[in-house]
Amino acid sequence: MKNYKFMWLMVIMLVLSVFLAACGDEKESADNAAGVEEEVTEGSEKELSQVLNLVEIAEIASADSAIAEDAISTKVLNNVTEGLFRVNQEGLLAPAMAEEDPEISADGMTYTFKIRDAQWSNGTPVTANDFVYAWQRAIDPDTASPYGPYLMAGMIKNATEIGEGKAKVTDLGIQAEDDKTLVVQLERPVAYFLSLTSFATFLPLNEEFVTEQGDEYAANSDAMIYNGPFSLADWDGTGGWKYVKNDMYWDAAAVKLDEIIVDIVKETSTALKLYEQGKKDRVILTAEYAMQYADDPNIINEVETAVFYFKMNQLRDGKPTPLANADIRKAIARAFNKEELANVVLANGAKAANFLVADDFVLDENGKDFRDYSGDFTVYDVKEAQAFWEKGLKALGTDNVTIEFLGGDAESSKKQQEWFKAELERNLPGLTIKLKEVPSAVRLELDDTSNYDLQATGWGPDFQDPISFMELFVTGSPQNKMGYSNPAYDALIESTKTTYANDPIKRFEMFAEAEKILLEDDAAIAPTYQRGGMFLRNPDVKGIAINPFGSDFSYKWMYIEAAGK
Structure with a gap:
């Protein structure tokens, strides 16, 4: 993704809040009235306008398929290009x-x-x-x-x-x-x-x-050609864009929409107003709005396979950070209430994650979910967290630590990051969290240069195999920009590609062993939640395809249906 897959899935992040990766947050939007527009000519039937209006919470970071790594960019490419x-x-x-x-x-x-x-x-x-x-x-x-x-x-x-x-x-x-x-x-x-x-x-x-x-x-929509269901239009490298039906597409007959108008709307309250005014057809709901609209008949709940987590950078500017201490990492990983995060802060169908490989994502040849091979790690436990924290502070020779927390600048991301700050500071005495909230493109650049301490991000799987998550953290991986390296972990992942490449059961066992090293033994990252989505969607909009891996959504089969049909 993911970042996304981090690009971790902002969507949040909430997608990616963060991405990454991801890894970005999945939200969609609009500007012009869409839904059901009607043209009437004398003696003719009313015709539905096949124009969809969506919002996104972040810009396209890159439309170059060799460079794209975030959720928004890969989603765009999935809808304008075809492999x-x-x-x-x-x-x-x-x-x-x-x-x-x-x-x-x-x-x-x-x-x-x-x-x-x-x-x-x-x-x-x-x-x-x-x-x-x-x-x-x-x-x-x-x-x-x-x-x-x-x-x-x-x-x-x-x-x-x-x-x-x-x-x-x-x-x-x-x-x-x-x-x-x-x-x-x-x-x-x-x-x-x-x-x-x-x-x-x-x-x-x-x-x-x-x-x-x-x-x-x-660099812009005119500097590209397309072989997918849609062509990109009205994109100058920043801001919103349009998808326009590509009449040269081999399966153009399956594409019903003429146009999709996408605007960048980072505040849920603004997106909701546009929805209520009939100017946008779909919006993701953050916690306070999810509860407010819970009984709305147009609510759509979607379970997704993106998993979010903290990346804990051990080496910044050539110098060890406080997070180079394993006990400090283990403390942070256990010091926030994941159930409260999922059920109260997000309240959109997300589930607490004490794992990296998503639940209900991939099965073995006997239909057994990967999560049944592995366990739960770094479960919320304040007492245990504080014990690790005191041990870590003693090793660092200090009573207090300041950590910069890198996150997204969307409204939903900011609220989530403020909650993390409050939880961590409350449960780990002597910790000060400084929030750094930036646009998606800036966050990706800071991640790429390892210029952060703690980062909220996520990953949507690029393909349907545990390795799409697990290989992110091998030594030298482009997503492992956090100074982490463990030869034992690397060897286990390598064995799934060589020694056990043709043994599906043994492969899953090796992935499970590696997941324990990554999360429990090393606490290299700290899982937070598996993404869920609660959307308001125009009931006349049909046919969206939610992908279990790769790009989050496909618009090829979407269409607008007359009300009541």
Whole structure:
């Protein structure tokens, strides 16, 4: 994501409050009256306007698929660009730019895709080379993709060597045999490979167009072309934007909406006013409004797979932070009431999280949920937290500690962060929390440079496997910008890709052991909640698809129905 998946899922964060990642918060909005507009001509029936109005709580950080890492950006890309596969209305993978399921070699390491007849929005055919170019660009060190090397290394042939400067970008295990035939070679069998092909980093790019745009590529909606259900419009690199139906899309007949107008609205109260005025069709509710509108017939409750947590940075500006002390981390992880956070502060269907891998997200081959393999960690316990705190302060040789808390600037994020501050300061005597609340793009930059102490963020899984969460915190991961490294943890994650790659049960056992190290033994991060969503939605709006991994929502199948039908 996630950040999102952190990009952790702001949505919050509340999505991502935080992201990350994520990881961002999921909220949507509008500006013009939408819902049901009607045009009447003499002797004709009324026609519904297929214009949807949504709000988001954050800007598009990047519309470049090689660079995008937050929830908002990846959601936008999912709706304007299409990869080999996409998540369908039922939450299952379905062929997209791939005409059908690929041919897979007996050893599970060579995938051959046939590319369907499709066009970019400028009329140029989509070809196998569009995937070759995009994937090579994402792995190229000069691109500085946050996900390309991370997702491809150890999976696609020669990706690791390219990252280490031992191979050329053109050596990546992907080639176009012809315009319609794409061959991908893996280093090892990867059970979740197909689900990755729907993720932003693996979306196609037209080499001629991107090269022509140069540094301006994806800087605004005119500096892009699209092969998805919609084209982006009226986006100048900041502020709101529009989705406009892409008539060149191969499955345009399935797309009913003509236009989606998106505005940035960071205050829930403002978004609600727009909803009540009929100027927006969907808004996420924060706690105080969730209770107020609980009995509204247009309330939609959505359970999501994004998990939020504190990242605790151990090394800032080359110097250890107080969070380099394991006892300080263990104290913080236990010093806030997660049930109160989920049920009172959020009050939108979120659940307290004493885990990293989401509940009800992935099953083994026998239908057993991953959470049944693992346990609950760092459960709220003030007495235990204070014992760790006193031990940590003694080791630091001080009676007080000041920690900067990095979070989002949306209304919902600020309220959540103020609650965290009050809880932590109340339960850990001598702790002072200084809130630093910034826009999503700034927060991502501060995260990337490890310029923070404590950060509220989250992750929505990029694909349907525990490793989408667990690999975030291996040494050198682009999401692990917090000075954490544990060789035992790294070895367990590596074993799920090598020794136990073809043993689903043993893989889950290794992930469970690694989760205990990360959360209980090291307290490298502190889980806070698994995201839930309570939305007000115009009852005439139908067909939204909520994705269990990758992008949060797909708008391809949405439409506006006449009232009462």
